[in-house]
Amino acid sequence: xxxxxxxxxxxxxxxxxxxxxxxxxxxxxxxxxxxxxxxxxxxxxxxxxxxxxxxxxxxxxxxxxxxxxxxxxxxxxxxxxxxxxxxxxxxxxxxxxxxxxxxxxxxxxxxxxxxxxxxxxxxxxxxx
Amino acid sequence: xxxxxxxxxxxxxxxxxxxxxxxxxxxxxxxxxxxxxxxxxxxxxxxxxxxxxxxxxxxxxxxxxxxxxxxxxxxxxxxxxxxxxxxxxxxxxxxxxxxxxxxxxxxxxxxxxxxxxxxxxxxxxxxxxxxxxxxxxxxxxxxxxxxxxxxxxxxxxxxxxxxxxxxxxxxxxxxxxxxxxxxxxxxxxxxxxxxxxxxxxxxxxxxxxxxxxxxxxxxxxxxxxxxxxxxxxxxxxxxxxxxxxxxxxxxxxxxxxxxxxxxxxxxxxxxxxxxxxxxxxxxxxxxxxxxxxxxxxxxxxxxxxxxxxxxxxxxxxxxxxxxxxxxxxxxxxxxxxxxxxxxxxxxxxxxxxxxxxxxxxxxx
Numbered sequence: 001x002x003x004x005x006x007x008x009x010x011x012x013x014x015x016x017x018x019x020x021x022x023x024x025x026x027x028x029x030x031x032x033x034x035x036x037x038x039x040x041x042x043x044x045x046x047x048x049x050x051x052x053x054x055x056x057x058x059x060x061x062x063x064x065x066x067x068x069x070x071x072x073x074x075x076x077x078x079x080x081x082x083x084x085x086x087x088x089x090x091x092x093x094x095x096x097x098x099x100x101x102x103x104x105x106x107x108x109x110x111x112x113x114x115x116x117x118x119x120x121x122x123x124x125x126x127x128x
Numbered sequence: 129x130x131x132x133x134x135x136x137x138x139x140x141x142x143x144x145x146x147x148x149x150x151x152x153x154x155x156x157x158x159x160x161x162x163x164x165x166x167x168x169x170x171x172x173x174x175x176x177x178x179x180x181x182x183x184x185x186x187x188x189x190x191x192x193x194x195x196x197x198x199x200x201x202x203x204x205x206x207x208x209x210x211x212x213x214x215x216x217x218x219x220x221x222x223x224x225x226x227x228x229x230x231x232x233x234x235x236x237x238x239x240x241x242x243x244x245x246x247x248x249x250x251x252x253x254x255x256x257x258x259x260x261x262x263x264x265x266x267x268x269x270x271x272x273x274x275x276x277x278x279x280x281x282x283x284x285x286x287x288x289x290x291x292x293x294x295x296x297x298x299x300x301x302x303x304x305x306x307x308x309x310x311x312x313x314x315x316x317x318x319x320x321x322x323x324x325x326x327x328x329x330x331x332x333x334x335x336x337x338x339x340x341x342x343x344x345x346x347x348x349x350x351x352x353x354x355x356x357x358x359x360x361x362x363x364x365x366x367x368x369x370x371x372x373x374x375x376x377x378x379x380x381x382x383x384x385x386x387x388x389x390x391x392x393x394x395x396x397x398x399x400x401x402x403x404x405x406x407x408x409x410x411x412x413x414x415x416x417x418x419x420x421x422x423x424x425x426x427x428x429x430x431x432x433x434x435x436x437x438x439x440x441x442x443x444x445x446x447x448x449x450x451x452x453x454x455x456x457x458x459x460x461x462x463x464x465x466x467x468x469x470x471x472x473x474x475x476x477x478x479x480x481x482x483x484x485x486x487x488x489x490x491x492x
C-alpha cells in the first residue's frame with residue numbers, strides 16, 4: 001500500500017478501500033510508538049463492526065493498545081500469520097502487516113478520516 | 129514543558145542519538161534508543177550504558193552523620209567499613225517504606241543514593257528529623273553525574289578509564305578513585321542482575337566520560353541503554369521498584385527485603401512497627417508469576433485463586449531473556465508456594481499464572 005493513498009483514524013488505524021472491501025492496519029507511527037510488539041488479538045471472521053468498535057488488541061513490552069474499526073463492516077479475513085510472528089507488522093505495517101479485511105456496510109465513516117498530510121500533523125502534535 | 133524538566137549532563141546527547149525522551153520524575157530521560165528488547169539483550173550478552181544521574185545523591189559529613197543515618201535507615205550503618213555499600217529502607221513510624229536506598233561509607237563521609245521520584249520527599253524527611261544530630265547534608269544530585277555500565281563486558285570496557293581495577297572491588301563496595309585522571313567514585317553496584325559498576329563524577333565531566341565509554345565499548349557490543357530496559361532487566365532480576373513493589377503502606381518484610389533490615393542495630397524510625405510486621409504470619413508475599421502465551425499481566429492486574437482474589441500484580445513485562453510474560457505480585461501467604469497455579473484477570477479474561485521462585489533470571 002502507498003501510505004499517501006490511505007485514510008487514517010486518530011487512533012492510528014489506516015484503511016484502504018477497494019470496491020466494498022476495506023483493508024485495515026495500523027500506521028508506522030503507531031508501530032514505532034509501541035515498539036517491541038509481543039502480542040496481537042484478532043477478531044473472528046464474520047463479526048460485524050460499527051465505526052469505533054474495538055476489534056482487537058496490540059500489545060508491546062511498554063503498552064497495550066486497542067484496535068478500532070474506522071468504518072462499519074463485516075470481517076471477511078484476518079491476518080492470522082501475525083499471531084505467530086509480528087515482524088511483518090513491525091517491518092511492513094502498510095503491506096504485509098495488514099490486520100483485517102472488512103466488507104464495508106456503511107462507508108460514511110470514511111469522510112471523518114484524515115488524509116496522509118492531516119494524519120502526519122496529528123502525529124506530530126501527539127509527539128509533543 | 130521540556131524547559132522545566134531537569135537535565136543530566138548527557139540529555140542533549142541522548143536526544144541527538146535517537147533517544148526517546150520522557151519526563152521521568154521531573155527529569156528529561158531516555159526510555160530507549162533502539163528497542164527495549166535489543167538494549168536488554170545487549171546488557172545480558174555484552175554491555176549497556178545507563179544515564180542514572182536522575183538518582184538522588186546526598187552526601188553526609190560531620191560527627192553524627194553515621195548515627196543520623198542509623199536513625200533513618202533500616203540497615204546497620206555503624207557496622208559499615210570504609211568502602212562498604214548497603215541496601216536499606218527508609219521507613220516511616222508505621223513501618224511503611226518511604227524509599228529504598230543505598231548507603232555508601234567513605235573515609236570522611238557517607239552517601240545516600242535515593243530514587244529520583246523520592247528525592248525531595250527524603251530530603252524533607254531528613255530535615256524533619258535532623259534536630260539533635262550534628263551533621264551536614266549536601267544534595268549533589270545536580271552538581272554530580274552518575275552512570276551505570278552493566279553487562280559481562282562492562283568492567284573490561286570501563287577499567288582502562290579508571291584509576292583502580294573495579295574487578296578488585298567486591299560486589300557492593302565502592303571507592304574514591306580517578307576517572308579519566310580526575311576524582312570520581314566507582315562502585316560495584318547495579319540494578320540489572322549483571323556484573324558492572326556505577327560511576328560518579330562532577331556534572332561538568334559527565335558528557336566526556338559518557339562519550340569515552342561509548343567509544344571504548346563499541347568493539348565490545350556496548351549500547352546506550354534507556355529506562356525501558358532498565359525496568360525489564362530489574363524485573364527479571366526480581367529487584368523491587370519504588371512505586372510498584374514498594375510504597376508507604378508496605379513494610380520491608382512483606383516486600384521480602386529482610387536482608388536490608390537489622391532490627392538489633394540502631395533504633396531507626398519505625399523499628400517497632402517493622403518488628404511487629406516481621407512477627408505477623410498473615411503477611412502477603414511478593415512472588416514471581418509466569419504466564420503462558422504472550423499477554424502481559426501489568427501493574428494492578430488482579431490475581432485469583434479460584435474465585436478468591438488473592439492479590440495484585442505490581443510489575444509485569446514480556447521477559448526478553450525467558451521469552452515469556454513474567455510478573456511480580458503480592459499474594460496471600462497460602463498461595464505463594466512456587467508451583468501454585470493462580471489466575472490473572474486480563475481485561476475480563478482469566479489466564480493461568482504459575483507462581484515461580486524469584487529471581488526469574490540470575491547470571492550464570
